[in-house]
Each structure stands twice: as C-alpha cells, then as structure tokens.
Amino acid sequence: MLRKFFDFxxxxxxxxxESEKIAKEKQQKQGKLTxxxxxxxxxxxxxxxxxxxxxxxxxxxxxxDKKFLPRDGVITGTASIMGHPICIYAQDFSVAxxxxxxxxxxxxxxxxxxxxxxxxxxxxxxxxxxxxxxxxVNSLAGYGEIFYRNTKASGVVPQISIILxxxxxxxxxxxxxxxxxxxxxxxxxxxxxxxEVIKTVLGEEISMEELGGARVQAEIAGNAHFFAExxxxxxxxxxxxxxxxxxxxxxxxxxxxxxPPKVSYKISDIIPEDPRQPYDVRDVIKAIxxxxxxxxxxxxxxxxxxxxxxxxxxETIGIVANQPxxxxxxxxxxxxxxxxxxxxxxxxxNIPLLTLVDIPGYLPGVDQEHAGVIRHGAKILYAYSExxxxxxxxxxxxxxxxxxxxxxxxxxxxxxxxxxxxxxIAVMGPEGAANIIFxxxxxNSPNPEETRRQKVxxxxxxxxxxxxxxxxxxxxxVIEPDETRKYxxxxxxxxxxxxxxxxxxxxGIPPF
Amino acid sequence: MEEKKDxxxxxxxxxxxxxKLTTKYHRRRKYQPTDLTKLRAFIPGVxxxxxxxxxxxxxxxxxxxxxxxxxxxxxxxxPVNAKIKSILVKPGEVVAKDQVLIEFxxxx
Numbered sequence: 001m002l003r004k005f006f007d008f009x010x011x012x013x014x015x016x017x018e019s020e021k022i023a024k025e026k027q028q029k030q031g032k033l034t035x036x037x038x039x040x041x042x043x044x045x046x047x048x049x050x051x052x053x054x055x056x057x058x059x060x061x062x063x064x065d066k067k068f069l070p071r072d073g074v075i076t077g078t079a080s081i082m083g084h085p086i087c088i089y090a091q092d093f094s095v096a097x098x099x100x101x102x103x104x105x106x107x108x109x110x111x112x113x114x115x116x117x118x119x120x121x122x123x124x125x126x127x128x129x130x131x132x133x134x135x136x137v138n139s140l141a142g143y144g145e146i147f148y149r150n151t152k153a154s155g156v157v158p159q160i161s162i163i164l165x166x167x168x169x170x171x172x173x174x175x176x177x178x179x180x181x182x183x184x185x186x187x188x189x190x191x192x193x194x195x196e197v198i199k200t201v202l203g204e205e206i207s208m209e210e211l212g213g214a215r216v217q218a219e220i221a222g223n224a225h226f227f228a229e230x231x232x233x234x235x236x237x238x239x240x241x242x243x244x245x246x247x248x249x250x251x252x253x254x255x256x257x258x259x260p261p262k263v264s265y266k267i268s269d270i271i272p273e274d275p276r277q278p279y280d281v282r283d284v285i286k287a288i289x290x291x292x293x294x295x296x297x298x299x300x301x302x303x304x305x306x307x308x309x310x311x312x313x314x315e316t317i318g319i320v321a322n323q324p325x326x327x328x329x330x331x332x333x334x335x336x337x338x339x340x341x342x343x344x345x346x347x348x349x350n351i352p353l354l355t356l357v358d359i360p361g362y363l364p365g366v367d368q369e370h371a372g373v374i375r376h377g378a379k380i381l382y383a384y385s386e387x388x389x390x391x392x393x394x395x396x397x398x399x400x401x402x403x404x405x406x407x408x409x410x411x412x413x414x415x416x417x418x419x420x421x422x423x424x425i426a427v428m429g430p431e432g433a434a435n436i437i438f439x440x441x442x443x444n445s446p447n448p449e450e451t452r453r454q455k456v457x458x459x460x461x462x463x464x465x466x467x468x469x470x471x472x473x474x475x476x477x478v479i480e481p482d483e484t485r486k487y488x489x490x491x492x493x494x495x496x497x498x499x500x501x502x503x504x505x506x507x508g509i510p511p512f
Numbered sequence: 513m514e515e516k517k518d519x520x521x522x523x524x525x526x527x528x529x530x531x532k533l534t535t536k537y538h539r540r541r542k543y544q545p546t547d548l549t550k551l552r553a554f555i556p557g558v559x560x561x562x563x564x565x566x567x568x569x570x571x572x573x574x575x576x577x578x579x580x581x582x583x584x585x586x587x588x589x590x591p592v593n594a595k596i597k598s599i600l601v602k603p604g605e606v607v608a609k610d611q612v613l614i615e616f617x618x619x620x
Contacts, residue, residue: 201582203556203606220536278519278531303534327537328522328529334536360524366543400525432525 016053019070023094032165032187033231035075035090038125042235043079043088050077051111058102062134069095072103073128076111081242084254087115090125093165098128100171101135105142112149119248121158123238126175127165143170150177155348157248162238163188163214163224164231176223179345180241180297183214183224184234190217190224215300222301222334240295244309244316245349252350253316259291267481275397275422278324281306281356284396285319288312288354288485294319297342302334307342309351313489318346321356322407324397331403332363333376340379340510347387352492355384355414358396359403360429377406378511384412386508390495392488395419395466395475400428410474415498416491418484419466419475426468430459548592551614553607557581561603568596569619576614579607593619 023034033041039048057069073095078087089108091098108124115122131139153159154177161175162182166189175181175190183190191212198204198211210216218227226241228234246253265287270279286292289310296308304327307320320339322329331339346353362368362377384391384406393414399407404425408414419425426433435442438455445451469475479487519530560578564570570590579586594616601613 203608276527276529278529302536324529324531326532326534328524328531330524360527360529364524365540367540370543428525429527431527435526 012054015068016070019068019095023092026094030093030165030187032093032127034094035092035125035127038162038164038231038235039075039077039079039088039090041232042123042238043081043086044083048077048079048088050075052076052107055103055107057104057135058106059132059135059138061136064134067096069101071095072101072107073098074104074107076107078111078114081239084242084247085118085120086123086242087111087118087120088123088125091128091165093127093129096132098165099130099132100128100139100142101132102138102142104132105139105146109142109145109149112146112153115157116149116153119157119250121160121242121245121247122153123160123162124174124178125162125164126167126171127163128171129166130169130171140170143174146174147177150174154179155249155344158245158349160238160241162234163190163217164234165189168192168194168212172223180226181217181224182226182228182234182238183217184228184231185214187231188214188217188224218298219300222298222338224301225298227300241309244295244311245351246316249348249350255314256290256311258311258314261287261289261485262292265292267484271397271422271481275424278328280325281321281323281329281358284356285310285321288488289317289319290314298338302332302338304329305331305335305339307339312354312485312492315492316351317354317492318342318351319354319356320408322359322403324358327363328360329358330360330363331377331380331406332368333371333373336373336376336378336380336406340383343380343383343387347383347389350389352390352495353384353387353392353408354488355391355393355408356396357393357399357404357407359399359407361401361403375511377402380406381412382508382510384408384414386502386510387413388498388500388502390415390492390498392416392491392495393418394479394484394488395423395425396481397422398424398429400424400426415495416487417475418477418479418487419470420481420484421466421478423466423478424460424464425466425475426463430456430464433463434459549594549597549616549618550612551576551588551591551616553579553609553611553613554588555579555581555586556609557586557607559601559603559605559607559613560585562599562601564596564599564614566596566598570594570596570616577601579613588613590616592616595619 027034055072057064057072073092076089159178160180161178172190189208189212195206195208217224226237267287270283285294294310304323306323391414393408410417434455442448442452466478518532522529522531558580560580562577564576572593574590575587576590577588579588597615597617599614
C-alpha cells in the first residue's frame, strides 16, 4: 500500500542522486570535489540533512524547459561541525556551470533565513560561473536578495564563504559581505571583471590566476582570510574556525579545557636585546595563549599586523599584534583595514581583545597618503573605541606617536593597559625626536655627530621608558614579560561580566 | 628562528629597524610628478581622430583628439595653453595607458 508512494519517491530521488555521478566526472577533471563531497568532508559524519532536493529551475524560457537541472545547481541543508549546528549550501558547477537562477537563489536565501532565525552560522561554498543568463533580471534579483541577507545577518550570525571554483562578477559580493573567506590554491578564482573583458576593453593581458587566483586574493587584494593548498586543508581550517567562534551574537564561544602554553615558548628568550632587532610576534603570542595554539587570520595579507584567535583559560580571545618582523610593524592602509575589521568581528561576537603593541608609527609615503591612509588609519581608532568587549593592551617594546594611540591605548577605552619595563612610549623614536628638539645644538656644535649621539642618549634616558606614561596613569602596571600570561588571565577573569553600553544610535558611520 | 637573510634596514623617523619587506611593498610604484609638457592616454584604447597639427597653438580646454575606449569615444582636451611640439600617434593606433600621445611647448 505504502509501497507505491515509496517507489515514486525513490524514483524521483534517484533522478537527482544519479546526477551526482555526472558531477563527479566533471569536477574530477578540474581537480575539484563535488558539492556533496565537500559538504560531507566539512560536517560531522552523517549530520547533513538536505533541503529542497526537488526544487527545479524557475524559468522555462530560452530552452530551459527542456533541461533537467537537478536541485537547480545548489545543495542546501543543515548539519553540525564538531557538534556546532550550522546551515550550509554548496553550488554545483556541473549543473549549468553552477549558474545562479531564481530558484537556486531562493534555496540559498531560504537556508540563510533559517540560520538567522535559529542563530547559527551559515557556510556557503561558491563554485559558479555567475548569473544564469537565460533567466535575465530574475537571476540578478536572486543575487540582490542574497546580498541583502548577508548584510542583515552581519554581526548576528557568523558567515563563512568558501570559494572552490570561479566566483566572478556580482557573485563575488556575497563572499565580500561575509565575515571569513576561504580560498584554495589553483581552484579559487575571484574577480569583478575577468581577463577576457580586461583584454578586450583595456588591452591588458593577464591570466585568471594572476588576476584573481587564491594567492592574489590572500596576499595582495586581501579579499580572502584563509589560504590553503588543497580542499582538504581548507576544510580543516573551516572546522577550526567554527570551534573558535560563537553560534551567534547573543552567545559566547564554547569553552575548551584550559591548557598552559608549551614550555618551548618563553618571552624573555624571544625578545632580542637590541630594540632595532626584529622578532616574530607570533612566538610571543604562543608564549601567552593556551597550548601555544594561535589560529592566524589573514596570514599573508598586510603581515605587518598579526590578527587571529586563541584561547586563554579555555575561552576564545581575539589577538591584534604589531609584527616587527615585517615592515618593522608599521600601520599602513592595508594593516589598518585588516585589524579594524577583525576588531569589529570580535566585538560583535563577544570575543575579548588582546592587543600586543610594538609599533614605530605609520608608514610614510606618497602611495600611502594617496591611497587614503588617513581614512583607513582612522578605521582602527573607530573599531577600538567602539568595541565594548574586554580590551587588554600590552605595550611590549615601543609605542610611538599615532601608533601608540591607535593600538588600543587607555585613551580609546582599554580596560587594562600593561607595559614591559623596556617599553618606549613617546611621540617618536629617540633619533627622530633628538634631531628635532636639539636641532640647533646639533647644527652649532663643533662636533655635530657627537652632540647628536649625546642628545639621543639623553632623550632615551628621559623618555624611552614606560614610566612617564605610568606616572600619568595611562598604564596600569609595568610587568615583567614572562608575567604577561598571568596578568592577561587575571584581566579576563575579572572582566567576565563587563557590560558597557554605547550611546543609543541607529548605527555609527565608520570611515569605511 | 627566522631566516636572517631576508632582513633589510628600514628607516623610519631617523630610527633604523631590521625587518622584512612584503611583495606589495616591493610592487608599489614610485610617485612621478605630473609633466605638463606631455599628454598621456588616461585609459588604453584606439586613437580615432586627431584635431590638431604640430605647430598649432592650443588653448586650455580645446579638444585635441578622440580616444576610443570602453566603447566610448572620448574627446581629450588640452590641459594647458601650449604650442603642439609633436604628435606621437596616428589615427587607428592602439595606445596603452599612460602612453605619451602629444608633446607640448608650454605658453604662459
């Protein structure tokens, strides 16, 4: 009796499932996994529940009525990652090039609405040639509805985009609106106008890889947050990220069992004696955080500032640190942009911020000024001032000028400010300062070089320390470098119930 | 820990730092002041028409040539009062961005 219903159901289902064989063949040729394989490798085994398997294309125009487009080219559903509930979708390039038609878009917006309503992260896997031209403006409408939800969901639920194929034209604005973008070498391609158009219109020749490949997006353009060599590596990164962030903006990230840092990382062994010698600030981070496990975000873009997640006493924190190893750790257009967006993510999702400061200032240059370093640099001031999560700052070796203010100083509302004994807190470095303050003495001296040396030394003794700032109360305590973890743990502990409310407003107007 | 060989000396406000540079830092273009004696293509395209000849005196704002790009025929106007010293392109020629099209002798 029931049998006939089942038979009909199985027949319908097998039509769709059969199409996965074609997907496998087509994707394999390009060295790619199928959308189903991708989902299954990201989520917990057996946890994926598919939605809208029988949705068909919305249009019958221009020959679409004669085509069978299984699932209209996108698999959607719910699942869990390491026990965290998520909504997920994956575009299927083997179905009409993964092109986005109206039904395809509505499947995506439906699962997004679900994620927003339930307060769980949404993960999108993009592998699409773009708009489905046969569906005309309906396809564009579909994109628009996705962007609208990306924006409405921003700061409400975490949004993750994984680019595993082409993602071009308007389509790439959905990932751009999400919080984290993952790319894979030789597979991901992102651009607004492709090499063909650039060639015909502008006469400039460039390959797809050089224009918008994974490396370019991760290192030069800064559109991607995570770069992987293979899809498998990418999926491991996605899983790791999901464990660090909360389900939504009303929750805190799930705690892990606390672990001490590895003994091989000791701050006093990492910091060189000579203040002009660099060190890798990531080693300092590893000496502070649980299990020395630092999950770096945007590793290749603007590496002069380091951002990422770690845990302390088992709880997620966000870290922003100047990197003396690259460009001496200056702030510039790219690093300000990078840090500011990360600070806002952490603030939106209740993740306390730890700022490690070793900054010589802003990068000088015509290119920087003309690229708008004023407004980009202002983003970091805005982001820190706006953030109401616990803010802990450790000034390590130096904090000069605008960089001192920008890196979560007391003046921008830091809750705790510590400095190491060797921290130089001043308007600029001793050499520059002495050259300005003692300009005449140096010029009129019978031995200018000797006078300069003396004056620099004089300045260092007077100002190149944390005690002027400490005597003004701008620093709460001068601490030994190896005590940093202890102080940060304590600060996090006592600020657990911090509640700070910004003035009531519709929204601020950050210097985007 | 890190390889020391990539480290370079980097001067900021008279202080010297040893540090690495980034690909993007290496790629940045040096600033070139605008040279008013040269008219450059603001966009790559094809020269459609040239209105002037060498030796002509032109006024600021006077159309000099038509540069077709992005499917648009763009009139290119003289940025200066000048005498045309030389014209370096011909109608039908494909030009690259920033290619010099016309040289001027400036008139105050």
